[in-house]
Amino acid sequence: MSIWIEEDAKVLVQGITGKQGMFHADKMVEYGTNIVGGCTPGKGGQTVELQGQQYPVWHSMSEAIEATDADATVIYVPPPFAAEAIMEAADAFDSIKGEGVVVCITEGIPTLDMVKAVSYVENRPGVRLIGPNCPGIITPGDSGGAKIGIMPGHIHAKGRIGIVSKSGTLTYEAVAQTMSIDEGQSTCIGIGGDPVNGTGFIDCLAAFETDPQTEAIIMIGEIGGNAEQEAAAWAKDNVTKPIVGFVAGATAPPGKRMGHAGAIISGGKGTAEEKFEAFRAAGIACAMDPSELGKVLLQSLKEAGLR
């Protein structure tokens, strides 16, 4: 088991004929992801070559899902059209299968577009949105696996640690830290750094808690908002598996946006200090330096009798 995405999940790529879409679709196939085709309005009927194989392109997501029975889609559509792509995918999954996972990688989508898209997805309860502005989701397999996004596949290995993070490269850092203590990952999810997004920390923690493959969790947050505080409070009452945490941005000045649209301390709220405190209050083992995540995780595993 894993969460939301099985190793052999059938995956579509929206924007597959674009430069970004094609580049990453190729990397996903190379990793072993079961790509079943893609969607670019106006380019239906064409094929794209990935790793020497031809893959079909459809005009619409409903055509693509009808034809392939896909489980998930990943969006590499430019910001002006990305929210619409999310809603098209959500509608198609909902009406055809009643379920599906929509992963949106695109960075720079207008916030009010996301307000609309998130509400649209929430009205289709079988559909899950991951992102936007995120590295995606990966479930490493015994050989290959399902890499749905832009993360470097080769740094991962199948295992029992679930990872959830707002940041891309910090997720990779966390993955490398699990590997440094000979642990692999069940599923790694980047929920993205935008103020308005789909799947949140609590969704991920709840899924990891019920997933038999996952035995411990790494949660990585950053300044801005209070999703980390809420997740910590929720975890205190609902998560029995050990959690290790880190929050980026302890040195960030207030009122300045730190790269991610959502990474901003406003009105003195959303500081790293506040979030670390919430983590500790919930019994989450904190690393003050991401290069110590492995060490802290090992300690937590030992305390839980898992090592």
Place this chain on the structure above:
Amino acid sequence: MNIHEYQGKTLLRENNVAVLDGVHCTSVDQALAAYDNLGSKVVAVKSQIHAGGRGKGTLYRPDTREHVMDGGVKIAFSKEEVETYATNILGNVLVTIQTGDEGKIVNNLYIESGCDIAHEYYLALLVDRDNKSVLIMASTEGGMDIEDVAHNTPELIHKVVVDPNAGLLGFQKRDLGMALGLSGAALKSFGKMLSNMYSMFIREDCAMVEINPLVKTGADEMIALDSKISFDENAEFRHKNWDDLRDLSEEEDVEIRAKETGLSYVKLDGNIGCLVNGAGLAMATMDVIKLYGGEPANFLDVGGGADEEQVKTAFSIILEDPNVKGILVNIFGGIMRCDIIARGVIAATEALSLDVPLVVRLAGTNVDEGKKILAASTLNIHPADDLAEGAQKIVALIGGEE
């Protein structure tokens, strides 16, 4: 992206939200002409900077830092007073609780008619992260610092969450208005204002609209007496007019240049420059430098797919800061390949004849090739295997904290 009060008022007026008559000025002569044209005996003379707390701010001479006047927003009862205030404000530095000690030079002034105020309220529209919707907040405690109100008397802040599918509904406007104690013509005026403001918020891709104070006049009309509006930068592609509204003097020149080359840069006060890929990792790199006794000089995210040229630009931006005594490069290659970064680092080091210590930590895609390239170079580059080692090395190389 923030805009000035006078620009916000124009936008509000265009969207049928009641504001007082006012004139934007950049000179004392213009201010005096504005006084004559407005025909109002009493006017407000308002400093225009992108920071709050103007009324309680203090003006200083930019060169000598000599004290000029208390208060960046003044009520003038005569033309002579307008002249005095405008002279004291324009070209001087305004320091408020939000500007930091250095303050901001005031180049723009807004002269606004007076009005008969019966009560002051607070009103704000913003995107609420928790509800993933537009949130409208209102309070009877207008003219105060809303953070204080939220802290001391949270029950005096009333909130309405707008369902993006349904839009702002009639009952929500009534509920909010009645919570403020409005009735009759004032309640009606408030509802109309709210509708127009919400439509504007959506159409103009606002991130926040804050009206503090919103006032009720003696004639039961609701008027926006102040305006603080910011836009969602992600939506810039569909608002060509934002270029005209942008006041570049309010933004850090180097941050603008960084953005133009696809880099995200924020200057800080320390002496260790950082060059990192990814916003989260860039923040974590700063944090770890601090953890090991150093002070980061900047936040710099080169993004996911930086090329040699961008790496070079990143280095030159970091080195513009005279405080920088050393640089830590921290790259976890995903899309970005470590060999390309290594070549970029070497090219930039040579081209800029870098003379401060440089620590480079590479991980991820093509890391072995990247490390080989760095090792083969004759340049003074210190490799590190992980972030902690990198941070400790650079702190040691510059001699740590004084």
